[in-house]
Amino acid sequence: MSLADATNSQESEDRAPPSRRFRWWLSLIVGVGGVAISLAVWYTLRVRERQLIESRFQTLAAERLRVFEREFVRNLDALETLTGLLSTMHRIERDTFYNTAHALLLRHPSLVSLQWVPRITDAQRMDLESELQQYVAGAAITEFNPQGELQPAPQRAHYYPVRFVEPMQDEFGRQLLGHDHSADPARWKAMEAARDAGEPRATGPLDMVAPPSQENDDQQNAILVYAPIYTRDFPHQTVEQRRLAVRGFVVGVFHVGTSLHAALKELAPAAIQMGILDLSAPRSHQVVHEYRWPQLEPRMVSAARSGADGLWYEARMNVGGRDWLIVAQPSAEFFSGQQSSVPLAALLAGLVLTGLLVAVTATLTTTNQRIKSVVAQRTAELVEANSELQREIDVREWAEKELARQKSEFAEANRDLEVEIQERERAELALRDSEALFHSLVEHLPLCVFRKDLEGRFTFHNEEFRAALGLPDQKIIGCTDFDLCPREMAEKYRADDLRVTKTGQIYHEVEEFYDARREKQFVEVIKTPVYDHRGKVIGMQGIFWDVTDRHLAEQRLKQARGELERSNQELQQFAHVASHDLREPLRAVEGYCCLIEKRFGEQLDPQARQYLDDAVAGVARMKDLLDGLLEYARVNFDAPRFESVDCNSVLEEALANLRRTIDESQATVEHDSLPTVSGDRRQLVRLFQNLIGNAIKYRGEKPPKVRIEANQCEQGWRIAVHDNGIGIDPKDSDRVFQIFQRANGCDRISGTGIGLSVCKRIVQRHGGRIWLESKPGQGSTFFFTLPRGEDEGT
Numbered sequence: 131m132s133l134a135d136a137t138n139s140q141e142s143e144d145r146a147p148p149s150r151r152f153r154w155w156l157s158l159i160v161g162v163g164g165v166a167i168s169l170a171v172w173y174t175l176r177v178r179e180r181q182l183i184e185s186r187f188q189t190l191a192a193e194r195l196r197v198f199e200r201e202f203v204r205n206l207d208a209l210e211t212l213t214g215l216l217s218t219m220h221r222i223e224r225d226t227f228y229n230t231a232h233a234l235l236l237r238h239p240s241l242v243s244l245q246w247v248p249r250i251t252d253a254q255r256m257d258l259e260s261e262l263q264q265y266v267a268g269a270a271i272t273e274f275n276p277q278g279e280l281q282p283a284p285q286r287a288h289y290y291p292v293r294f295v296e297p298m299q300d301e302f303g304r305q306l307l308g309h310d311h312s313a314d315p316a317r318w319k320a321m322e323a324a325r326d327a328g329e330p331r332a333t334g335p336l337d338m339v340a341p342p343s344q345e346n347d348d349q350q351n352a353i354l355v356y357a358p359i360y361t362r363d364f365p366h367q368t369v370e371q372r373r374l375a376v377r378g379f380v381v382g383v384f385h386v387g388t389s390l391h392a393a394l395k396e397l398a399p400a401a402i403q404m405g406i407l408d409l410s411a412p413r414s415h416q417v418v419h420e421y422r423w424p425q426l427e428p429r430m431v432s433a434a435r436s437g438a439d440g441l442w443y444e445a446r447m448n449v450g451g452r453d454w455l456i457v458a459q460p461s462a463e464f465f466s467g468q469q470s471s472v473p474l475a476a477l478l479a480g481l482v483l484t485g486l487l488v489a490v491t492a493t494l495t496t497t498n499q500r501i502k503s504v505v506a507q508r509t510a511e512l513v514e515a516n517s518e519l520q521r522e523i524d525v526r527e528w529a530e531k532e533l534a535r536q537k538s539e540f541a542e543a544n545r546d547l548e549v550e551i552q553e554r555e556r557a558e559l560a561l562r563d564s565e566a567l568f569h570s571l572v573e574h575l576p577l578c579v580f581r582k583d584l585e586g587r588f589t590f591h592n593e594e595f596r597a598a599l600g601l602p603d604q605k606i607i608g609c610t611d612f613d614l615c616p617r618e619m620a621e622k623y624r625a626d627d628l629r630v631t632k633t634g635q636i637y638h639e640v641e642e643f644y645d646a647r648r649e650k651q652f653v654e655v656i657k658t659p660v661y662d663h664r665g666k667v668i669g670m671q672g673i674f675w676d677v678t679d680r681h682l683a684e685q686r687l688k689q690a691r692g693e694l695e696r697s698n699q700e701l702q703q704f705a706h707v708a709s710h711d712l713r714e715p716l717r718a719v720e721g722y723c724c725l726i727e728k729r730f731g732e733q734l735d736p737q738a739r740q741y742l743d744d745a746v747a748g749v750a751r752m753k754d755l756l757d758g759l760l761e762y763a764r765v766n767f768d769a770p771r772f773e774s775v776d777c778n779s780v781l782e783e784a785l786a787n788l789r790r791t792i793d794e795s796q797a798t799v800e801h802d803s804l805p806t807v808s809g810d811r812r813q814l815v816r817l818f819q820n821l822i823g824n825a826i827k828y829r830g831e832k833p834p835k836v837r838i839e840a841n842q843c844e845q846g847w848r849i850a851v852h853d854n855g856i857g858i859d860p861k862d863s864d865r866v867f868q869i870f871q872r873a874n875g876c877d878r879i880s881g882t883g884i885g886l887s888v889c890k891r892i893v894q895r896h897g898g899r900i901w902l903e904s905k906p907g908q909g910s911t912f913f914f915t916l917p918r919g920e921d922e923g924t
């Protein structure tokens with residue numbers, strides 16, 4: 131057992147007592163609660179049932195009371211019927227009374243006796259007693275003494291004796307004849323009330339006169355109802371009049387119990403008990419009738435009224451001026467048919483269920499500890515899992531956010547990628563087009579194109595290459611030069627290739643090549659390294675093409691150039707000779723001419739003098755020719771020293787050289803601002819000097835005017851020298867630039883025909899050209915072009 135397990139076990143033991151107490155408390159609470167709920171259910175059902183019973187009882191009692199009231203009122207009406215009949219009679223006939231009363235009694239069971247009680251004075255007593263004695267021997271006007279025995283009534287002013295009574299067949303009826311009702315205070319009170327009111331009035335319950343009931347054993351208290359009859363001819367509207375006019379009373383004896391029995395006879399026996407109390411009577415004599423209600427007393431009424439069970443019914447009824455209270459209660463038998471066993475069953479079921487609940491609770495709480503510990507463990511695990519889950523949720527939320535961010539970045543990158551892909555696709559298409567174009571171009575180029583890897587294996591070649599090698603059907607890809615060429619050549623090619631791939635330098639040579647027919651040719655070869663996308667050399671590629679004709683031409687040109695150089699050297703040598711060696715004899719000729727002139731000048735005739743002058747002129751001309759020739763040779767053979775030359779200073783120098791000529795001829799020279807050109811300064815001075823000199827020399831009649839202009843042109847600068855001289859026939863516009871050639875018609879002006887050829891040579895050596903535009907007599911314009919000076923840019 132680990133330390134942690136031991137600690138848990140100890141904690142469990144520490145917690146055990148409170149848990150047991152809780153278990154017992156819980157069982158107790160469940161038990162008490164269950165019993166309480168069961169009792170509550172039982173009580174509720176009982177109350178509900180009681181309310182139903184009460185409702186049923188109230189309905190039943192009300193209904194039965196209405197039946198009683200209707201029945202009893204019908205009996206009371208019989209009294210009024212007889213009273214109404216007798217009131218109409220001037221003299222109340224014996225037969226009429228008995229017949230009517232007999233009939234009424236038969237039909238109204240509660241009405242047990244009808245009597246006619248006239249008011250008689252003491253003077254009339256004897257007559258009445260005589261009349262009564264006709265029917266009953268010894269009859270007299272009587273009254274009850276305190277012992278309840280009949281005795282002759284003492285003398286008084288008025289008597290109210292029974293004159294007629296129905297039934298009177300029995301002893302009881304016959305005793306009543308002559309009985310003075312007014313002798314009894316209670317009856318007299320009712321009689322007075324009836325007399326004064328002019329309406330029937332009842333007495334309280336009387337138990338003394340009631341005969342035993344034939345229908346049941348109930349106490350048959352009777353009530354007497356007095357209905358007054360007044361003298362017909364005497365007014366009886368007021369109480370006083372009624373007191374004077376009263377003739378007597380029709381008395382009805384009623385057994386209330388009979389009507390009550392009639393009303394309740396339909397009920398189950400003893401289901402209900404009912405009582406009638408006369409509230410107008412003294413408390414000790416209030417009970418009018420009791421129906422199965424033993425010993426009904428007024429105090430019981432108030433007690434029953436205040437009862438909480440509500441099983442009580444009462445109603446008020448006015449009978450002959452008396453205030454009757456009719457009360458009813460269900461008897462014990464009433465409940466026996468109404469009460470059900472449902473509340474009890476519910477109570478028992480509740481108790482049983484409570485017992486089961488207590489047992490289950492006890493059982494459950496027994497395992498509660500284990501469940502609690504399991505729950506606690508599970509809860510701890512859940513809490514741990516929950517926190518883990520929360521951490522995971524946090525991580526996941528972070529990851530989702532990160533994912534969303536990356537998604538958006540990815541989407542953006544994707545868009546960029548799509549754009550890039552589209553661009554790349556376009557580029558690939560362009561590349562493919564380019565490749566197709568390249569292949570098409572390469573395939574149809576009149577050049578031999580090939581490519582090799584670092585091991586010298588051919589990886590590409592075009593059709594021209596195959597045709598040049600004369601290998602139309604052989605597979606070349608993968609072969610090396612050693613497979614295709616003689617070993618000596620293959621070794622050379624391999625060495626050249628390795629130099630290209632190792633140094634990265636371009637190989638560009640014209641080399642010998644033997645075609646398919648094994649004929650020697652010359653090809654110009656260019657070999658370059660091939661790089662991969664990382665800039666690493668992965669092979670070489672080469673192109674070569676047939677330059678046999680050109681090579682041979684170059685050979686010939688080279689040979690011709692060598693010959694020309696030799697010729698030039700010879701010519702230069704000749705010029706040198708001409709300039710130096712030829713001057714010697716000329717100087718000798720000139721010297722001899724001077725000696726002849728000096729020594730024999732006097733002796734010479736004009737002809738000889740002319741010859742001598744021509745010889746001197748010829749020498750001078752010869753010297754000019756030699757100078758011109760030397761100049762021409764120098765321009766041709768001296769290598770020009772090109773530099774940036776300002777033509778303004780060149781012109782200035784040329785004009786200085788021509789100063790004497792200009793002055794003598796009164797020539798005017800104008801010029802634009804001239805450019806700086808790339809050239810040989812000395813030669814350019816000579817160029818300007820020759821052209822301006824010619825412009826002055828070949829002047830017309832007007833003083834010479836020379837204008838020098840400079841304009842930019844495609845080759846650089848175009849410079850024009852205008853004059854107003856004699857002009858040149860366009861036919862001679864080319865010829866005058868040839869050495870020793872002069873224009874027609876200028877013989878009178880001395881010249882050697884070398885100046886313009888020198889100018890042409892100078893312009894040519896500067897990469898330009900010279901030409902003229904002229905018409906005879908309209909002046910001439912000489913044009914020449916020169917390259918721009920370096921500081922002017924190109």
Ligand code: ADP
Nearest residue numbers: 824825828866872873876881882883884885886
């Ligand atoms: P030269 O002047 O010594 O004869 P050039 O070679 O200088 O030789 O000129 C060749 C010829 O061109 C000249 O003989 C002349 O007939 C003609 N010529 C040259 N310049 C002019 C010009 N400015 N006006 C007319 N004719 C000219």
